[in-house]
Amino acid sequence: MRFRKAARVILVGAPGVGKGTQSERLLQRFPQLSSISSGDLLRHNVKERTPLGIKVESTMKAGGLVSDDLILRLISNELNHRGWLFSGHPSGRIMTLASSGTGATDTQSLDDDADVAAFISSPVHARGGSVEPQTSEDPSASFLLDGFPRTAIQANRLDEIVPINLAVSIKTPIDVIIERISGRWVHEASGRVYNTTFNKPKVAGFDDFTGEPLVRRADDHEDVYRARFRKFQETSEPLLEHYARKGVLWEVEGMSSDEISPKLIREFERRFVE
Template sequence: MSFGNARRMLMCEGVGKGTQSDRLLKRYPQLSSISSGDLLRDNVRQKTPLGIQADSIMRTGGLVPDTMILRLIHNALTTRGWLVPVSGAETLTLSSTSTTGLDPSQSLSHSSNPSSLPPLHTRHDYNYSDSPSASFILDGFPRTSDQAAQLAQLLPINMVIHIHTPTPIVLDRICNRWIHPASGRIYNTTFNAPKVDRKDDLTGEALIQRDDDKPEVWKERLRGFEEKSQPLLAHYEKEGVLWKVEGDSSDEITPKIFEEFQRRFGA
């Protein structure tokens, strides 16, 4: 199947992901952003059947199942007309029932086990819009190789951007960050230092460093991120859609992304 000018991208978790997504959206107005987190919050706020279930799970400290997130993404794409069921395929919505996986009389809103939601159709049950306006960045999902495999059953991704900034640069940015608690003003001793060491410029009050900004905390966090991300990156490398970009700053990375985007899609 030809996907025409439609681009289905995702940014792998990493330093500067949000900044680069925002810049791509401004540079290429035909792009949209689909955030799994925003979709989840919207459904909770609107009290959709799935939103009610997800809210109940989160209130008890549980994790929202991958099947729920996939259904949210699926619904967003079909609502926008970017996924169109082929003739004869059932259209599944946020409150659909299914004869597969659940009793036919049991609706999504009454399922006692959210992790056993009826499966979505696969990509073979859909036609994909080739319109440039159907191009989007997927933000916040997938985060694991298992999630990527599930997403692949629904939707082909044609570019994955892995943003890499050297660990010393990351630590320098984060661990030199100091905050004025009362106002939330943020300083960085590397590039935005206070006029007086560890004092707020406006009030003269003491600045603090949050516990989770300390070097030992972030070194462990980065180590865990690397371990978790490797299988995901390997999955997309095997699919032939992974592209890695390196740089010490967002301003250094952005032109490289624009150049690669132009090369691949002629945008």
């Protein structure tokens, strides 16, 4: 099964709707897809002590939020190192906060705080020459982007670097999600998740492997979830409108992940598979 063009995809859905499950199933079904997680990129750059990682770590230690600029630099840097982002500059280079762990030789790294600050604050047209970055349309340059963008403002910024060509809005009735999460129990040490409805532990209240007690997540309580859901609606509606205007929004509804997955896979094949 081959793609005829690059798939650049985000999944949008309320907490608990099953975005993680759908991502895993898409990655299993379509081996050409890669997963690019903004959270994973943050952790990798901090671990590798890259210029960007040092900048992010200092921001986090100071109690600040990682800015959109920094997340965008993470993403553009990753795409560039994979060979999926290039410019019309004669050198073919895009100035990035290079990751020393990648071994890439076709990027300009930034070596000190002044360079980092100048790069982050510079406008798009000033980075990598006189033209904006171009994204590879090769089918191998296909990915699911996880964790970003979450707002319309972030989506506008992302458009400057990489145009998403499929934004999937996953919808499940809120009452169904609340019923689902109300039965969810977690083994904190391992992250194993159980559900009293469809994935019960062998012994109620205890982990199958260690026998240790299971706990409820604080945000799995109904009143907490409803507040999170309202916040999601506030930010997601403008985000979905943004992608609707771009002509790349596709909505899928279902009562469960098993109902949604076949619809999503069929649409994915229709759009991208030869």
